[in-house]
Amino acid sequence: MSGKSRDFSLQWKRFFWIVGIFLALVLLLYFRFTSSRQVEGIAEIPVPVRVVPIRAERIKLYDTVIGRIEGEQSVKVLSGVAGFVVDIGKSRGDSVKEGEVxxxxxxxxxxxxxxxxxxxxxxxxxDFDEARRKHSQYKKLFDKGVVSRDELDSALSAVNRAQAQLEAFEASYKKAKWYYDRLKIRSPISGTITEIPPDTGQEVMQGETVARVAGNRKNSVIAGVDSSIAKRTRRGAKVVIEYKTPGETRSAAGTVAGVSKETDAYSTTYSLEISVDDKDVWTELWSGEFVNLKIEAGLLADVVRIPITAVLYKDRVPLIFVARGGKALEVFLKSEPVRVDSGTVAIPVSLFSGGSQIIIEGGSRLEEGRAVQILKDR
Known part of the structure; x- marks a missing residue:
């Protein structure tokens, strides 16, 4: 009986082992199934995105460069003498006439x-006048035989000495007056004051620059550009000139007056000359001032403008996500998008099918076919 009991006990142990292994497999399959359902459920959560409608428009393209105001003539005004500044009669931007203090x-x-x-x-x-008077008197007396030749010659020598002394003192006087007159610093040309470095009470040295004056009879804006801009810029192209005044930024209309055929020897750039249509603007522009120029470069038709951040890349190919039917779809671009300005690009509307909206925010979290939730505008 003891042998049979041991066999029976061993069979029950095997049975429990088999049942335990079976239950463990069932539990393992259950947990794997439920976890996969949870992951699948998470993947189905829509990604919030912002979109813009696809509306075709015409966009003007501009090349943005830096230009410099140049006058017909710009001169430094140097101090002819040393001294302390006691009065400044002009300020930067004031008009001045030739010879004006x-x-x-x-x-x-x-x-x-x-x-x-x-x-x-x-x-x-x-003394000279007195010497001449005496000489004239001695000459009359000599003619009458009252005075001798020696006395007449002595009177003439006195005249010569007085004349020499007069000429010497006259030269000293003119020199002193020249230096004194140079204490009043005058403009050598008519134009506009562009700079006055010293302040009242400051000492300036002889030869020091105390002002700059730009002639304003033929002002223009000069810009150095590379060959690509020079080739596509045509004489007569419209230009927007942006410049700063105290407290605000203003703009003025201009026109391309000419494009150089050769590059500058130092900067290796081509020069554009821009004329300003409104001549009254020159009262606010100073020679040597730098301004921003937006040069008309072309026209794009049937395009949509979007933020440059909406353009993504996949295997170095630019793409854009669109929302259609609650899903995100990839639209690959044939080439790099055309930049309109620093923050936007233009995309041809022909790339998009009807019913699509361009995703401009949230695209970095998307993939083809992912569910999306379109957020309302802020």
Missing amino acids: IMVLEDSGRLYELREATGRHALARA
Whole structure:
């Protein structure tokens, strides 16, 4: 009996092992099935996106470059003498006529020199006039035989000495007056003040630049561009000139007046000359100032403008996601999109089928066929 009991017990153990393994397999299959259903359920959650409708439009293209205002003539105004600035009669942007005083300097030493030279010159003039009077008197007396030849010659020598002294003091006077007059700094040309570096009370040295004046009879805007822009820019093309004034940015209309045929030797760029249509704008523009130029470069028809961030890449090929029927669909572009400005590109509407909307936000989380939820505009 003991042997049979052991066999019976062994059979029950085998039975329980088999049942346990079976239950473990059932539980394993159950958990795998339920987890896959959960993952599948998560994948079906729609991705929130923002879209724009596909509406064909015509877009003007512009090349954006930096230009520089150039006057017909731009000169530095140098101080002819040293001195302290006591008065500045003009400001940056003011019009000035040739010979008009821009600034006044003060140098007490020059004033004293002029006064001293003026006094010496006046005394020398008086001595010369007196010597001439005496010589004339001696000549009459010599003709009458009252004075001798030696006395007449002595009177003539006195005239010559007085004349030489007068000429010397006259030269000193003119030199002192020249330096004193240079304390009033005048504009060498008619134009517009573009710069006045020194301030009132500041000392300036001889030869120092105290102002810049730009002639304003023939102003233009010059821009250096590469060969691609130079080739597609035509004389007469419209230009938008953007410039800054205190507190705001303004714009003015311009026209391409010419395109250089050769490159600049230093910058290796081609030069565009732009004329400004509204001549009154020159009162707000100064020679040497930098401005932004938007040059008309062409026209795109039947395109839609979208943010550049909506363009994605797959295997280096540009693509855009569109929403149709609640799903995200890939639309591959045949080439790189045309950039309209720094933030947008133009896409031909012919790439899209009816009923589609372009996804502009949320595309980075999408794949072909993924469910999407279109969000309303903010």
